[in-house]
Amino acid sequence: MAEHGLVARLAALARLELDEAEAARLERDLGAILEHVERLRALPLAEVAATYWTAQAAQDMRPDESRPGLELDDALGCAAARSGRHLLVPGMREDQ
């Protein structure tokens, strides 16, 4: 049911590197899951509003007051690479 190349496209969007075996297995799994949820697609729900949130009694917006944040080592202490106070990340090709 899943189109050929679907997993490759999704993996690119989701920045996930997959080996061939993984990709093949995921293609199968996704197909099976999507087939199962087909019955939901068939339900005539066009007139029904979506429920994105079930929370009740929301809070007010936050007043505009500032508070000191984290110390650098607490915030980026687990980062793979730093440069001075900056986070260091790999460079990008021109078209990224």
Add this chain to the structure above:
Amino acid sequence: MSGFETVIGLEVHIELQTESKMFCSCPNRFGDPPNTNICPVCLGLPGALPRPNRAGIDAAIRMALALGCTVATRSKFDRKNYFYPDLPKGYQISQLDEPIGADGRVEVPGGGEVRVLRVQLEEDAGKLQHEAQGAVVDFNRAGVPLLEIVSAPDLRSPQEARAYWEEIRRIALALGISDARMEEGSVRADANISLRPLGSQELNPRVEIKNMNSFRFLERALAYEAERQAEVYRQGGRIGQETRGWDDPRGVTFSQRSKEEAEDYRYFPEPDLLPFAIDQGHVEELRSSLPELPRQRRQRLLGLGLQEEQVRLVAESRGRTVFFDQATGAGADAGEVAKWICGDLARLENDGRFDFDRPAFPAGELGELVRSVREGDLTGPAAKQVLALLAERGGTAQEAVRELGIGRIDDLDAVRAEVRAVLAQETKAVADLKTGKQQVMGFLVGQVMRRTRGRVAPDVASRLIAEEVGR
């Protein structure tokens, strides 16, 4: 370019000047050392959740009102998903289909009316800079509230696009919601430009030029791009939808993303933030307390008799307008005050010796100065000296006059004495004057001015010179 119509739409991004960021309590400050104002929320640490800043919402409502938009009665946030190192969560909290404002319009000075499609509230990303060893990221800016103002493709020239952008910025400054410092990146714009045959109503594929933070660059980039596209069409080619950057040194746009697929942002409603009602009573309160907007200001100044160029210069900033209003407040002549502001004070500001937002002396003193000159208590040249001293040291006009000792010399005998002293010295000029060379009068008057340090009115000086010479 003949035969073609240029079609431009602008998306303006304005960083709001709130105390804290949009979704966390980190300080919203420019210029601090990198990664000083960060917390689990704006850093996208696991387990963190956003909490919306009330001031951001109010600023968005006020901007929407100032742009003539309808303010939504209900609004919500949505997630825009993409990967980039300056976007810590891997998504930006933004607004998609229920923005705070929609359906507004802006009258562009020197241009037409432009429809504003939407005013939406979102968060800014951090700052990424390319370096030799990769890229470095500073998250101080991540999470700062951002207003995105999207226009319809109603702009018809690079000049109009620029003028529209400038007006949006002026409005933001007038509202006091942003410091709108272009050089700090507080105001940015993305432009979409396409061409179509004159008379056509269809839209052709457009080119996007992103992340401009200079009015001049925008105008130049759009002018170049319009011509580039025209040439492509003339050669029988086609324009594909793409993103291009502007290389100002070389004066060209260049292709930035030649992607077969556009990025899929997979928008969906932000589950961590509940949709919120916007109380219309609150909106009316905000509407009634809106400050004078640029267009209203320009009309008012025109009504006071200012010339168009003076209107442009005085209305340019809230600081100047406030200064003007305070100076004219006690009744000083509007035209005269405008002259001083657009002349001497603007020059001083340019030299960095005066700041309209933080003036060294009360604006009322300028009014006092204008009154003094009008009533003849002070000569024009003397007033200039007074102004310079006030700008340097503050205080009142009266104090400055006293200190400089340049109150008008009223005693005609004293003036006459000075005139005689000058005439005694400038014998050649006097001789010339006697032979009818009237232009020498100006020189002699100038000498009297110098000798008395401007304490004699020029017309009085020339009258006395004539009398003395005539004798």
Add this chain to the structure above:
Amino acid sequence: MESLIEAAKRLATGETDSERLVREALDRVAEREEELHAFLTLLPETALADAQASDLRRRAGSPLGLFDGIPWAAKDNLLTEGVRTTAASRILGDYLPPYSSSAVLRLEERGGVLIGKTNLDEFAMGSSTEYSAFGPSRNPVDPSRVPGGSSGGSAVAVAAGMCHFALGSETGGSVRQPAAFCGVVGLKPSYGRVSRYGLIAFASSLDQIGTLTRDVGDAAAVLGAIAGEDPMDQTASTAPVPDYLAAVREGGRGLSFGVPGEYLAEGVAPEVRAEVERAAGLLERQGLTRRDVSLPHTGYALDAYYIIAPAEASSNLSRFDGMRYGPRAEAQELVDAYRRSRGQGFGPEVKRRILLGTYVLSAGYYDTYYLQAQRLRTLLREEFLRAFSQVDVLLTPTTPTTAFRLGENTQDPLAMYMADALTIPANLAGLPAISVPGQPIDGLPVGLQVMAPPLREDLMLRAAATLEEVASR
């Protein structure tokens, strides 16, 4: 092992002290941990230090209350400041959070003694704890079987007497289902009843922190401690927190309940159905009234869940990219760094869900999948609310079967998903729900589920208290 309330009583009378309780807990850990693998991180030194501090407070006459000195455990997707938190994934490496979750803080400030972080399915995605990157946990009743998931480790720790209570988390039944499999009480609060700040997010509109306890009274006590508004979580309810222990004391007499037929449909093991019917009869004998109710769209809940949860998860897990925390894979260029760090760091079930979620949100598919699922959600919630206008609470089985064997479902994701079919609806609708042990079937624990209207944990606890009283006779 005794309940936390009983332990608290004995602490108050001086019959025992916290240090002793903690040592006993750690002894039990030592006895069974190798076999059961409930924990990912153990904190014996800090636990003993905390216990000693608790005992000092008590001796000085100023104990902090019910929880002071009681050993407890937290699921390892709850952030604990300075203590390694992994979400049972390699992608976090040895991450040390700079802050604790609000729920953890609330127990800490009441003197609770955290003895360790428990195992889970990676990022809470699973129903057996077999998807943990660090090996599965095992059911203490029968270690060849799964303890359930994703809060398997927490359920095991409580069931095996390694601590007096534990916190877990729910997205589709991840507290109730392991509670049912292990024979303990698992409580899921209404959505928004407990702050999610500091819970590593899986599906934001479904996640809730839940409790694993020996009995219903303990569940009420723990809920009372962690529930309530929190400025750090905008979705956390501002509704006042009632006295849940009072509800437990009141009991269920006078309440009405329904057993929706859809929850006893095929797919539910006959013995499980029989156990629910037996419990229903017992409740009636205790003075509760049974009425007919129907929830026609129940069968679609699983489908809607497996669209909504992965969709939100695919977005929530984007932040795990190796840049600001976690190990970063070797790469010259950014895109490769992302792809490799995430490809190496995430396990197969997580990848499955990220890809599925990416799909259902992508351009052209949003309406048919995500929007459709959220519409179904409206129907489910409306059905529940209609049912609750007829009855106070609902009684159903917690799971279709008793605990399955390790490895039984790992090759078939859909079969694994079925384990949550009866718990998922409460998550989708935002209702409070609790699983209470019934009579074991062939020696294996079985769970009886009570659901109540939103923010009516009081009704749920009243019914659950009576159910607990009669069901295990």
